[in-house]
Amino acid sequence: MTDDPKTRILDLLRQMTPPDGGADVVSRGLVSDIFIADGKAFFSLTVPAAEAQRFEPFCRAIEAAVGKIESVSKAMVALTAEKAAGTPAPRSSAPPQPPRAAPAARPAPGGRPPATKPGIPGVDRIVAVASGKGGVGKSTTAVNLALGLSLLGLRVGILDADVYGPSIPRLLGLKDKPKTSGGRTMLPLEAYGLKAMSMGLMVDEETPMIWRGPMVMSALTQMMREVEWGELDVLVVDMPPGTGDAQLTMAQQVPLAGAVIVSTPQDLALIDARKGLAMFQKVDVRVLGIVENMSYFVAPDTGNRYDIFGHGGAKAEAERLGVPFLGEVPIEMAIRESSDSGRPVVATDPEGPHSAAYRDIAAKVLAELEDSRPKSRGPSIVFE
Numbered sequence: 217m218t219d220d221p222k223t224r225i226l227d228l229l230r231q232m233t234p235p236d237g238g239a240d241v242v243s244r245g246l247v248s249d250i251f252i253a254d255g256k257a258f259f260s261l262t263v264p265a266a267e268a269q270r271f272e273p274f275c276r277a278i279e280a281a282v283g284k285i286e287s288v289s290k291a292m293v294a295l296t297a298e299k300a301a302g303t304p305a306p307r308s309s310a311p312p313q314p315p316r317a318a319p320a321a322r323p324a325p326g327g328r329p330p331a332t333k334p335g336i337p338g339v340d341r342i343v344a345v346a347s348g349k350g351g352v353g354k355s356t357t358a359v360n361l362a363l364g365l366s367l368l369g370l371r372v373g374i375l376d377a378d379v380y381g382p383s384i385p386r387l388l389g390l391k392d393k394p395k396t397s398g399g400r401t402m403l404p405l406e407a408y409g410l411k412a413m414s415m416g417l418m419v420d421e422e423t424p425m426i427w428r429g430p431m432v433m434s435a436l437t438q439m440m441r442e443v444e445w446g447e448l449d450v451l452v453v454d455m456p457p458g459t460g461d462a463q464l465t466m467a468q469q470v471p472l473a474g475a476v477i478v479s480t481p482q483d484l485a486l487i488d489a490r491k492g493l494a495m496f497q498k499v500d501v502r503v504l505g506i507v508e509n510m511s512y513f514v515a516p517d518t519g520n521r522y523d524i525f526g527h528g529g530a531k532a533e534a535e536r537l538g539v540p541f542l543g544e545v546p547i548e549m550a551i552r553e554s555s556d557s558g559r560p561v562v563a564t565d566p567e568g569p570h571s572a573a574y575r576d577i578a579a580k581v582l583a584e585l586e587d588s589r590p591k592s593r594g595p596s597i598v599f600e
């Protein structure tokens with residue numbers, strides 16, 4: 217038997233039956249390059265969006281099995297979805313518009329949405345975090361961005377609008393159901409200084425996926441009108457992944473001050489990111505910029521940087537499309553473990569190296585938001 221750990225990992229993967237009962241993931245070309253540093257193995261698995269949930273336990277099983285290979289101490293398998301996830305509702309008959317070459321759509325004066333979309337009382341600005349496909353780290357980015365904005369002194373809330381796979385409660389370690397206030401309104405939950413509400417807490421787990429799309433709008437309206445958010449400077453909305461009808465309606469109905477698009481460096485993800493961009497431009501929502509997640513990997517032993525997924529695509533794409541590039545987040549075991557255990561890295565280690573990327577992104581988002589405010593001019597003195 218070969219001693220090369222990469223070959224052994226591939227051999228092992230060939231023997232594991234995927235949950236969809238299809239051929240093994242290696243022969244289907246679903247496995248990225250395998251990177252090994254300091255005894256830790258990292259790679260990603262790209263699966264069809266509809267299968268993402270089913271593959272999650274399979275990924276964990278792979279991690280456990282690979283961790284048993286001699287000379288591998290630990291494995292981390294990132295799951296990324298192949299197409300727009302969570303779009304059981306019929307797709308729009310109109311194909312996605314190609315992005316315009318011109319800069320992102322102009323905001324309404326002051327960066328405010330058109331007056332036809334009533335805002336949430338007490339909430340100054342609503343920012344959507346979106347991705348063209350599932351599994352790119354959108355929710356992790358949304359939570360750490362919200363925490364980064366909070367570190368900048370803002371009062372921040374986070375709304376999990378992803379009815380297909382709500383993850384904010386897990387990422388923030390929230391277990392309780394929200395309480396009602398006077399039977400009419402709901403009180404948001406609180407974690408790490410953020411006010412938080414999740415549609416996942418409102419939608420019964422038994423509700424079939426197919427019903428969830430149509431429920432999005434009514435649930436969202438409820439979240440916006442019937443939750444006592446109090447005074448917030450920014451409400452971050454973790455959008456459902458994809459660019460289907462549900463997302464379009466949401467982008468259209470919610471009075472958004474801007475959108476942040478999360479993408480991984482893989483080409484496929486960028487195509488989806490472009491669709492996301494086009495979607496917001498179609499409904500005249502300002503795109504605040506693109507974040508490249510799982511951008512590169514820093515070997516813990518040598519500190520060397522490796523671009524396992526082919527890094528830099530999002531930055532070049534942002535430049536080409538004329539939207540700001542907000543920053544890149546490395547693939548980090550610490551980010552993965554802290555999110556998955558409900559202790560997001562920006563809250564638990566704000567000064568640490570893993571928080572730096574998110575704090576930087578938060579500062580850029582705030583600058584973009586401020587940029588779209590009307591510039592206040594001093595009173596003009598007129599001599600007659």
Ligand SMILES: Nc1ncnc2c1ncn2[C@@H]1O[C@H](COP(=O)(O)OP(=O)(O)OP(=O)(O)O)[C@@H](O)[C@H]1O
Pocket residue numbers: 268294295301347349350351352353354355356357378381383457509510545546547548549551552553555556
């Ligand atoms: N920079 C990163 N480094 C390591 N792991 C990451 C990073 N970003 C996200 N992850 C991990 O990738 C997985 C998917 O992340 P997350 O749930 O945020 O993605 P998502 O795009 O919101 O997915 P979905 O669309 O399925 O809701 C999680 O296990 C998360 O911890």
